[in-house]
Amino acid sequence: MPSHTLKDKVVVIGGASRNLGSLIAREVAADGANVVVHYNAPSSKEGAEQTAEAVKAAGGDAVVHEADLTKVSEVEGLFEVAEGAFGKVDCVVNTAGMVIKKPMAEVTEAEYDRMFAVNSKAAYFMMQQAARRVEDGGKIITIVTSLxxxxxxxxxxYAGSKAPVEHFTRALSKELFGRNVSVNNIAPGPMDTGFFYPAETDDSIAYHKSSAMNGELTKIEDIVPYVKFLLTDGWWLNGQTLFVNGGYTTR
Known part of the structure; x- marks a missing residue:
């Protein structure tokens, strides 16, 4: 039976320069993990470096790497950096995503292609590389959406491009039987971050708040304990999507 701890584990985090990904990096480091801090563009480099410094201050080690996760070669490169820096990969947490809110009648082909590239294709090939490279007993988590x-x-x-990830997760979790690798999703409610607000109005923000317990948006601090649980004592959960949202949606 593998040890249900993050001590000396290597965690690759997609989208770790800010918000949820950054907080996950800092929290797993406090439990003894080493972290590969991914960021997607030069504009996010400073945040990624700050995350890495916070990881080191918390007691872990960190390496920072830029990659466009919509390009398979760059996904492969991210994992090669992880193995080069730490010799292995134990866990993968992909928080990367993109949101557009508009009527279907107004969505352009370019917007459709970009959303599916970021939310579906990138997730698929992150999971593929994780399947090839994680140690036995590893964990693979993708952040989807309560929508x-x-x-x-x-x-x-947005939700349509996240939906395939549930099917990817079920398939991969089954394919990895025999290696004690669990594959799951976490589906937060609308989170109180800069990712959420640009697509919303004052009225829609109020509506989203009213739809969850206590009239609040999901906070990144609400999600991290569930990530850590799946990375440790929650190892027996497999092929699942956890809706962590204060009752915003249920299924």
Missing amino acids: LAAYTGLYSV
């Missing part, structure tokens, strides 16, 4: 359980308009291409 997968919502009956709503305006998010067709």
Whole structure:
């Protein structure tokens, strides 16, 4: 039976320069993990470096790497950096994503292609590389969205591009039977971060808040304990999507 601890584990985090990914990096480091801090563009480099410094201050080691996760070669490069720096990969947590909110009638082909590249293709090939490279007993987690359980308009291409990840997760979790590797998703409610607000209005923000317990948006601090649980004592959960959202949606 593998040890249910993060001590000396190597965790690759997609989208770790800010918000949820950054907090996950700092929290797993406090439990003894080493972290590969991914960021997607030069504009995020400073945040990624700050995350890496916070990881080291918390007691872990960190390496920073830029990669466009919509390009398979760069996904492969991210994992090669992880193995080059630490000799192995134990866990993968992919928080990377992109949101567009607009009526289906107004979505352009370019927007559709970009959303599926970021939310679906990148997730697929992150999971593929994780499947090839994680140690036996490893953990693979992808952040999706609670809108997968919502009956709503305006998010067709956002939620629609996240939806395939549930199928990827079920398939991969089954394919990895025999290696004690668990594969799961976490589906947060609308999170109180800069990722959420640009697509919303004052009225829609108020509506989202009213739809969850206590009239609040999900906070990144609400999600991290579930990530850590799946990386440790929650190892027996497999092929699942956890809706962590204060009752915003249920399924």
